[in-house]
Amino acid sequence: MNKKNILLRITAMMMAVILICSFVWMGLGLTHETSPSLPQLPQEEIQPESPAANMDSTVPNPTDETTPPPEETTEPPEETQPEPPEEDDELPVQTSEETTPTTGDSGETSEQDKDPDSPENNTDPGNGETDNNGGGTDIPTAGETDETKLQIITDLSSRTITFDQLENDTLPFYAYLINGGKKTLKVKLKNSATPQNGQYLVGDGQNYSATLQKKEINYFTLYVKDGNTTVHEVTYRIRYMAQKADENNPTIGEHPPTIETNLTEGMEHSTRNLTMTVRATDYHGKSIPYSNIDVRMDGKQVTNPTGGPLYEYQLYFPNPEVGDESHHYITITAWDTEGNSAYIGYNVIYHMIDTGDVIGTATIILDATTVGLGRLEAPFTYKIKQDEPASYAVLAMLKECGYEAVYAGTPDTGFYLKRISRGGFMDYASIPDNLWQKIQQDGLNLTGQSSGDSLGEFDYTQGSGWVYSIGGTDYAGKGLSNYYLSNGDTLYLRFTLAYGKDLGSHVDGNGNFGHLTSYCGKWIDGGYIPMHRWDGQRHTEEATCDKDGQVYELCTVCGEKNVLETIPATGEHHFEIVEQLDPADGNDGWILYRCTQCGAEKKEVIPWKGEEESEESEGSEGESNPPDVPEES
Numbered sequence: 001m002n003k004k005n006i007l008l009r010i011t012a013m014m015m016a017v018i019l020i021c022s023f024v025w026m027g028l029g030l031t032h033e034t035s036p037s038l039p040q041l042p043q044e045e046i047q048p049e050s051p052a053a054n055m056d057s058t059v060p061n062p063t064d065e066t067t068p069p070p071e072e073t074t075e076p077p078e079e080t081q082p083e084p085p086e087e088d089d090e091l092p093v094q095t096s097e098e099t100t101p102t103t104g105d106s107g108e109t110s111e112q113d114k115d116p117d118s119p120e121n122n123t124d125p126g127n128g129e130t131d132n133n134g135g136g137t138d139i140p141t142a143g144e145t146d147e148t149k150l151q152i153i154t155d156l157s158s159r160t161i162t163f164d165q166l167e168n169d170t171l172p173f174y175a176y177l178i179n180g181g182k183k184t185l186k187v188k189l190k191n192s193a194t195p196q197n198g199q200y201l202v203g204d205g206q207n208y209s210a211t212l213q214k215k216e217i218n219y220f221t222l223y224v225k226d227g228n229t230t231v232h233e234v235t236y237r238i239r240y241m242a243q244k245a246d247e248n249n250p251t252i253g254e255h256p257p258t259i260e261t262n263l264t265e266g267m268e269h270s271t272r273n274l275t276m277t278v279r280a281t282d283y284h285g286k287s288i289p290y291s292n293i294d295v296r297m298d299g300k301q302v303t304n305p306t307g308g309p310l311y312e313y314q315l316y317f318p319n320p321e322v323g324d325e326s327h328h329y330i331t332i333t334a335w336d337t338e339g340n341s342a343y344i345g346y347n348v349i350y351h352m353i354d355t356g357d358v359i360g361t362a363t364i365i366l367d368a369t370t371v372g373l374g375r376l377e378a379p380f381t382y383k384i385k386q387d388e389p390a391s392y393a394v395l396a397m398l399k400e401c402g403y404e405a406v407y408a409g410t411p412d413t414g415f416y417l418k419r420i421s422r423g424g425f426m427d428y429a430s431i432p433d434n435l436w437q438k439i440q441q442d443g444l445n446l447t448g449q450s451s452g453d454s455l456g457e458f459d460y461t462q463g464s465g466w467v468y469s470i471g472g473t474d475y476a477g478k479g480l481s482n483y484y485l486s487n488g489d490t491l492y493l494r495f496t497l498a499y500g501k502d503l504g505s506h507v508d509g510n511g512n513f514g515h516l517t518s519y520c521g522k523w524i525d526g527g528y529i530p531m532h533r534w535d536g537q538r539h540t541e542e543a544t545c546d547k548d549g550q551v552y553e554l555c556t557v558c559g560e561k562n563v564l565e566t567i568p569a570t571g572e573h574h575f576e577i578v579e580q581l582d583p584a585d586g587n588d589g590w591i592l593y594r595c596t597q598c599g600a601e602k603k604e605v606i607p608w609k610g611e612e613e614s615e616e617s618e619g620s621e622g623e624s625n626p627p628d629v630p631e632e633s
């Protein structure tokens, strides 16, 4: 958890740097004239540093594009990018099950310690008889011959044991002395289940069994005692962990995570800089952060993904040494915090194509549904060239369709599309009502439209701008100048008014990016697609006498109801007498009833029957025609 805090702090620092840079940049008057407020940079909040807060990647301004143009700042865009920190490189260490090097007992532990993770050491943790390769520990005792030397014989060793290797988490082992004379051996186990210093284990003098605590290091210390004095001690650290999925065991645990990727088995491609996407989801439906995902190409770890929870891993395919194709093996391992893990591997074939040559076609779609204009143009087909970033494709589309583009950076570095313009194209713009409602609930700063001829960042709200998605669902965490299209890709260039929330992303900015984390819907491709998250419960609102009841589920995000069933009104009032006037002096009396549930009233006449009972026919008068209320006089 410390690491998370550090990451959050790093994120915050990066935010500060970016904001300062933005401020400087804007202070130079180089930004557009209508923006009254400093742009917020939502994607920092949704970068992998805070994976939990990060249900969907949202990027009004793709990562490296949010930074001001390099020439106006002292920082090149790369330096302000909230990229996953270098700790990534350490992931294998942090998350693998390596045994920490033993300390405090130098020279005493067995040779097994040298390679604690090797399968030979893990295969037989509880069954010392078969791997007793001289499990004894020599104790240097001066003046003794080998035959008489005091030795600890044990099959303990510092290593990792996985859950599947033990029954009931119980580790049987042996430990005893030979040539001990009067000396005795005591065994102590220390872990989170034992009080402070651990507890001495009771065995039969040779054999012991101990319950290991999961997901931690269990310390076994053997003490050689001479009377009450410890003359020697040795500690073994046994890390007890969930097994991780691998080639041989592609899933581990009852609920292995699911892994989605844009790779397919046997896929052939020609994109030298291929962006591979990975999303891993645990069985609760929660996205797994990149720190629990391991991606390797030909055995070498690929680090520093962008985006999230659909992470983008940049793969680079070197030219084949022989011929014009090369075969590669790409693996993904993902694990949750409950011992479940999954592994998947893909064979990928790269067909070399030279820089600048066409490697395929991509489709570009320009979408301004959030301002009521739908898709602005017919899908544009672009011939992708080797080593050419996606920014070229976008610029080509805009040019072809008659738009003028204003951008930061260059197509090759730090590219950020700020604004597109074409005479009159915003004349009929109109933000959909249901979206406008969300924006108001969200409390975004409203900035107004900048012109009838253009659409760009900070138009209407502080959270607006052009963003892009490959495939249309997840918004990329890297800038267009760092993204390389592949054959068959569709790039959606969309305008967001709300940090991507109106495009279906989920943003948890602690209020920095509005009050709402989600708009429960997306306004794309000319329409509105609701995206409530129903709680799946059956809430009941009972029917009353005059009102229908209902069974409904609730959106856990916005509280909207989804009615599952209607319960018809009962039609039966629960009347109670609230007032009564007895008949007297020739006048009828009455009783006023009121329904305790709905408040409906009815009046019943009590006819004056008089001394002679002369007016009996009036008694049947209905409630709808109450008699005159007698005046009190």
Ligand SMILES: [Zn+2]
Residues within 6 Å of the ligand: 519, 520, 531, 532, 533, 555, 556, 557, 558, 559, 560
């Ligand atoms: Zn909702």
Ligand SMILES: [Zn+2]
Residues within 6 Å of the ligand: 545, 546, 572, 573, 574, 595, 596, 597, 598, 599, 600
């Ligand atoms: Zn009623």
